[in-house]
Amino acid sequence: MTEGKKILSFDHLTMAFGGLKVLTDVHFDIEEHEIVSMIGPNGAGKTTVFNITTGIYQPNRGSVRFCGNELKNRSTYEITNMGISRTFQNIRLFKDLSVLHNVMIASHQHYRYNPLQSLLQTKAYRAEEKQQAERCMEILGIFGLSHRAQEQAKHLPYGEQRKLEIVRALATGAKLLLLDEPAAGMNEQETHGLMDLIQKVQQQFQVTILLIEHDMKLVMGISHRIIVLHHGEIIAQGKPEHIRQDKKVIEAYLGKPS
Amino acid sequence: MKKTSIKMSISTALFVLFSLNACTKKNDATQQASTDNAKPAASEILIGSVLSITGPEATFGISSKNAIDMVFEKQNALGGIDGKKLKLINLDNQSKPEESAIAITKLISQEKVVAVLGEVASSRSIAMAPIAQSNQIPMLSTGATNPKVTQIGDFIFRTSFIDPFQGPVLSKFILENLKLKKVAIFKDIKNDYSMGLAQFFKEHFEKNGGQIVTEQSYSAGDIDFKAQLTAIRSKKPEFVYLPGYYTDIGLILRQARELGIKVAFGGGDGWDSPKLFEIGGNASEGCYFSNHYSADAQDPMVQEFVKDYQAKYGSVPDALAALGYDSALIIIQAIRSAKSLSGPDIRDALKVIKDLKGVTGTITFNENRDPIKSAVVLKIENGKQAYVTTINP
Amino acid sequence: MIALAAATIATYLLTPYISSFYLQMLTLAGINVVLANGLNLISGITGQLSLGHAGFMAIGAYASAYFSLQYSDPNYFLLSLLLGGLFAGAFGLLLGLPTLRLKGDYLAIVTLGFSEMIRVLFLNMGSLGGARGLPQIPHHTNLTWVVFAAAATLFFIHRWMNSYFGRAFLAIREDEMAAQSCGVNTTKYKVMSFSLGAFFAGVAGALFAHQLTYISPSIFTFTKSFEILTMVVLGGLGSLSGATFSAILLTFLPEVLRPLQQITHIDLRMIIYSLLLIILMLTRPTGIMGKREIWELIPWPKRKA
């Protein structure tokens, strides 16, 4: 695969809830191995873009294509198994389960053994369970969470919960990660660590990342490209240094100078 | 993961062993306890009963139990049987078949009763009968009407007459005495007694030239029966056969009259309760039902039963009280004449009971251990049950 | 596996030493263990509230009883049990497919309605006895069978929980949306959980039918479903050992309270039972065990790595 191949394309998306237009003619592409950030004030429709991509909402008009495949009318799990996984703005971990279990559930589609094998706990079953557990531990290791593997997810500190969500998304084996405000609630130091991690993950797993974030330092620091949404419309897109100076963007964030 | 399995295995094994162990030990302990009890209690004869004291059919079980208690008290006042006092141990079954099975097992294996009375309902009697049979303890069902109950084995007896007898009673009466040909049936789908009566009524009635114009069903506990009654009204029957319990009958009659159905209704011994008239009021006037006995018969035994029951419990006895009363008489008679208190001996004594006079008739058991006795047809007149005729088997 | 065999053999050996009353109580307790764990799979582990377990039990009981009435040979008993389970499982599938997109309370109501409909259906089936029920079912169930079934159920569920299917069930309970995002086909696994739970209920129903030797629609009312649910909740939703423990406890409780009835001459048993239920929910809403297992509470000696 060569650099620059389109992995995800949004084709003139329009979405309305009742009378409220949330997205209007959103049209952009993401190339393989890019880190793209989507920014914009609250209510700009960023999370809606995620929800459409993952099949939670169906757009009123337009379509989303992933590696050339239409995503319309596919359910969330199918889309995940195609290679898109996400994190949630309001952390949705499996709270009562252990950290390791959280990750192992995400590697769901990598298992091959059948129910009978699991009941008899055959060699194949044991080998596979071991292999998957090791793989999950490895990813946890990258995020510095391996010592927490047996703890209940709800007992992790907030920042680590956010990280665990990313681990979980990675464990699905996704080619494209959608991260919804990964740095929310983190302090400066943690955010800094997260930036390194995201870049490291991108390198190591060769994934493409689309993220929503309010922390400008993070966005400017790691994004190859930035897309700015405002009232459901793309008002600007381009390299970080370009966005920083865009008049419309500044207006959208600071309000029109009177 | 492996470790958990081992831990689980160990705890499961320990748990099973522990609980089984606990039970066997407990069992030894209770057995000891019961033998300890048995010595001073040799002057008592323990008779078990399984009757519903709670649950949806509690009212029937209580009636039977009240009557049995009454007979036993009286017998004990007269010195019991050969100087031994009778003691009734009633275990409640919450009106459930599975609880009845537990209760009778407990009576037989823990309490060591010599015989079991009950249940008022066929379904619960059927659940109990195999246990009585396999333990060789005679069981006398007070109210079961399903023929299958006594077919379970030769230790199973009953006091009530069976559906194939009672169903045709009213059929005969309608055809021969009232000379009516077009009848509607309105039965309780949830109730085995009602379904049984309806079935045998229908078979007999159609075989003898009658016509069933419509068959409708309700379920016990419903409050509104007008839909079915309106459907019945449209078929213009000359009589409506309504086998069921008085708990619903009163309401049904009321609603039938509200809809302008003027023909007579009729049913079986489930109608026998003063509550029927209380709930149904004038709507029940002119209706007929088959029963074991007539409460205002001149028979002094019936008079005494009704008077005593009223004095003790403050209400007129219903059919199940009468059956409970007779069941108690039967069991006393059998124990008195039995060679010993062993199950087979009491069974043999029960088998040969002949012409025992009870309030529900003169009782002799046939080869199926069902009583041979006649039924009466009663008519509700001025809020009272008036005797109309007797129909013999 | 070893525990399974050991428990069965131990029971078989001990059976002659137990009085018939305790034998019966233990048998019922064992049946309840199967029922409670089957429901635990649906409600505790997969998080789908079901109030219709008695309906599945009824299907299993009727299917196997009907079979045993045709082929009463005790050698066919295992087949009869499996048949009961499979029938119930099939109905679980049938009910699960259209209804599982409903959530929470709505699902609870639909399952409740479903089991009531099953009951009305049996009431109307004359060939199965209607309201008069099916009597004279061969008495094949004994404690050994029941312990075997209970142990097999526990074994099955425990192993299942250590597989990716089992973890998918847990994921659905914890957060359905997140489970989907992890690639779990939630509908498929919910239906699977429903059918499996129904299967166990069917087996339990079959055991029950061959224990009581009589079944009628009035046995399988929603009160029965509530009883089973109570066992699961009391034990702690999602806890295998909790459900097992409380199934046994609640089977014996009414009998333990029986002397009280003898003393007071009024029946306080069910009042105490319901009061206990309320008080337990108020003081320990997660049930006796919570989501934990009994072996997690025992201080095992730590092995050195």
Next chain:
Amino acid sequence: MENFLQHCINGLSLGSIYALIALGYTMVFGILKLINFAHGDVYMVGAFVGYYLSAFLGLQSQPSMVSFFIVLVTSMSVCAILGFLIERIAYRPLRSSPRITALITAIGMSLLLEYVAQLVFGPDPKVFPMVLERRDLFQFGEVSLNNYHALIVSVSLTLMLLLRFLVLHTKFGKAMRAISEDITTASLLGIPTNRIISITFMLGAALAGAAGVLVGTVYPRIDPLMGVIPGMKAFSAAVIGGIGNFPGAVLGGIIMGLSEEMVAAYISSSYRDALAFGLLIFILLVKPSGFFGKYQPEKV
């Protein structure tokens, strides 16, 4: 035709009773998202209060609108107190625990009321005294309509309108709606949530009490388990109409009453009980929120 008309009248009056009980379910569910399984049993208690009260006051000897209202109001008040106690003791402590815990408690409460009632009132059915005489309002051929029918329908509709007014146009109703949207936010905004929920429960229980007395008057047989089946059917009705919505409850009740009537009349009366639930399942599958319910998509 005459029969059809009669079936319609029957169905409407039965439906109104379901509606009346359904209103109470809907009210509690609307605010707490709790299926109050004990509601059917509060209804039973209401009927028994009416029974003992009229025996105590000797009202059955002088049936009139006045005695009917005395019984109705007293019964409603007693039930309101009972509702208050149930909420205070059993449900309030569980407000933040999982739904299933509250549901089990509700089931436990329902069982408790049933068994206590069997102990206190006795398990045999009682005859509800005639506190209001039945009169035919008109007779058309075989079709008849009496004042009981009229009474039930008018009471159900009146209560529905009153409740609707209460919820939509009073401060109390506003508070109720706020709590039903989000209880935490509501309490942060200074709404006395505990008090509002208590009052809601009392209102719901009072409705059940009213239904108990009305049903007792029209169908004068009462027993401790009388609430179970009508309770379940009324609940189904509430769900069909869209639980949480008052006109929905009434519509659901009437649909339930009419369809039960029609099935029993024209198809088969032995499947009547299956219908209530069949209808419920069907409606939930086609329109999960019922007729008037709001569909609330999950927030992501």
